[in-house]
Amino acid sequence: MNWNWLFLSINWYLYLFFIGMIFFPLTKKIFNKFSLDFGYPFAKTLAIIFISYTAYVLGIIKILKFTQNNLFLIIIGFIFINLLFFSRNFLKDFKKNKNLKFIIFEECLFLISFLFWAFVRAHEPSIRSLEKFMDFGFINSILRADYFPPKDMWYTPFSINYYYFGHLTGATLIKITNILPSIGYNLILSTIFSLAVSQVFSIVINIINLLSKKTLPFIKLIIYGFIGAFLVNLGGNLHTIYVFTKGYPNDNPIPFWKILSSYNPLSYWYPNATRFIPYTIHEFPSYSYVVADLHGHVFDIPFVLLTISLLFLAITFFFQEKNHRQLIDFKSSIFEITYNQLLITIFLGFLTAVHYMTNAFDGPIYIFLTIIIISIIFKISYQSLILIISLIFSFLIFSFPFSSHFSPFVSGIGVNCSPQFLTNIEKIGPFIFEKGNCQKSPFWMLFVLWGFFWINFILFLFIFLKKRSNKLKTIIQNRINQWILILFSFGTFLIVIPEFFYIKDIYPQHFRANTMFKLGYQAFIMMSITSTIVFYLIKNLIKKDLTLKIILVSIWLFFFFFVFIYPFYAIPSYYGKINNFLNLNLDGSSWIGIDYPQDKEIIDYLNKNIDGQPVILEAQGDSYTDYERISAHTGLPIVAGWWVHEWLWRGGPDFVGQRIPDIEKIYQSKDLKETENLIKKYQIKYIIVSGLEKQKYPELYEEKFLKIGNLIFRSSNGLGAIYQIK
DSSP states (O other), X not given: OOOHHHHHHHHHHHHHHHHHHHTHHHHHHHTTTOTTTTTTTHHHHHHHHHHHHHHHHHHHTTSSXXXXXXXXXXXXXXXXXXXXXXXXHHHHHHHHHTOHHHHHHHHHHHHHXXXXXXXXXXXXXXXXXXXXXXXXXXXXXXXXXXXXXXXXXXXXXXXXXXXXXXXXXXXXXXXXXXXXXXHHHHHHHHHHHHHHHHHHHHHHHHHHHHHSSSOOOHHHHHHHHHHHHHHHHTXXXXXXXXXXXXXXXXXSOOOGGGSBOSOOGGGOOGGGGGSOSTTOOOOOHHHHHHHXXXXXXXXXXXXXXXXXXXXXXXXXXXXXXXXXXXXXXXXXXXXXXXXXXXXXXXXXXXXXXXXXXXXXXXXXXXXXXXXXXXXXXXXXXXXXXXXXXXXXXXXXXXXXXXXXXXXXXXXXXXXTTOOHHHHHHOEETTEEXXXXXXXXXXXXXXXXXXXXXXXXXXXXXXXXXXXXXXXXXXXXXXXXXXXHHHHHHHHHHHXXXXXXXXXXXXXXXXXXXXXXXXHHHHHHHHHHHHHHHHHHHHHHHOOSOHHHHHHHHHHHHHHHHHHHTTHHHHHHXXXXXXXXXXXXXXXXXXXXXXXXXXXXXXXXXXXHHXXXXXXXXXXOOOTTSSTTHHHHHHOOOOSOOOXXXXXXXXXXXXXXXXXXXXXXXXXXXXXXHHHHHHHHHHTEXXXXXXXXXXXXXXXXXXXXHHHHEEEEEEOTTSSOEEEEEO
């Protein structure tokens, strides 16, 4: 029985626990209104954001190298900052509120969730397939960087032109823990999962505590917290109704009522829940965790939950403050703004910058949501104007270190199904009118994807209209209802947008796929949280009419059933039966040793012996293939990598296309002078010759590399080699 995966996981966890405890005083200051736990689960997320962002800014301005020692130096600095928020009352609050049991429970929940997903990944840890090479390559490039921006491992000598801050936070944790990146990749995914589980748990129990007229029993709060954490992180959508059908061809969905049958699990293929509407993508966290691509939308999940919780506090408390430590105090009350209101707005501006740098769509999404909340609370006033300006200005300032070297690859806003008179015009400002780009989602398909949340929205409106009270307690309850209404409405708005508009990228048939994907992902998270609160409202606010209560609870549970069962098909489909304790392994590069043993030796040699980021050469291949395995697993830049990805990042196919003939000549040309000139053009220091190179270039002329370089490594099976250019 191999327990190495467990020891590695515990070691990683202890570092997370350490930095979380350091940031708890600041967390308690921010989340003081979360009276059950003072927002304890958010401490680790705040630590990751602040440590990574500080290292990033200091690396951008070339003040501090990205090293483990310097990261510890930054952590020490934050220890002193957090001590400013530590006082005698800090410990008294725990005794007074008796919330230590919630904090201990949430830490246990975090650890169990972390170990659970590490255990799942240990069944199939491979950093292979889909877009894992891209994500791992980003992390490895960042790890090799002294300063920022990091180099694009697939397009020397340029920097990464992608939203990579999330990958930087992952690299930061790998640096701090000093663990192998190929192991760290899987522990990062487990960290994101456990952060999200514990944070949603905290959000749900604290909101329900504020809603309840009396303190609920500990067990009841835990149950509601579990439901919320499950919905956000493991829940699916109503697509699982197809488990009870004859099935359909993957590319041709059939209405479920036409093919209903008995329970038929073999007919169900879990990715179809994310590719149900033709030519679109509508993923959600559970699917992301299963397939294990460390994309920006996955890295951003804990950061998004932090923003959602702060928006809740803002609408419930901070934005509702009156005459308390006024920052601007003229005779007219319309100018009144408190320090807390301004500080929370600036901090939200910082977080929206983090979202933008991590997953570009999320920045505008949460700026817009924050503006909506400010406008609802303060209406049309000088207060709202000042706060909105503060929000946008802080976003621009905090995102500048990233945006100063990032070129957005969005070319405009497309209008879906544009009429002919507009397609004749083609473009007006940022709006693009493309002939033939017309896709409409049938309502029944939208309902399969979003029906659970819309049912909850309807149930909430029913309860909201039914229950009236004039008690003082309902001041907070009404604010919470307002917050729920906003999130349900905004989530629905995000779902509807792709029916009319799309962000223009390089994909022809799938022109609205990314738009639907990125907007729907956030809608799923928002409405999963609010749907949990709706279940509490049904259970606790409808007491007199038992029949009505039973009906509403039954409706909720019926639709929840389909959402609930999704991971029980998705996880085994990808990982097999999760009951194997033998041969567990967290090393995501171990597959290479089996399929490409010579390449594993080459990667290990480069990672052990080559410092910095000299340019290497390996075979160029198409996206989603095993090509670029060396650069992805070392972070060393190459001449040209995955074509479609660079096409998207750079804005055209020629960027890689023009380099492909040069790579072919370096490997195949018998002209020594031509080869030397091309090597000099791209400043190549090391040339890889292995199985994929010989397969890609059948006329590979390896002997010439001994004339212009030295053989510095040969694999044990003799099939792989590294040549160092003289």
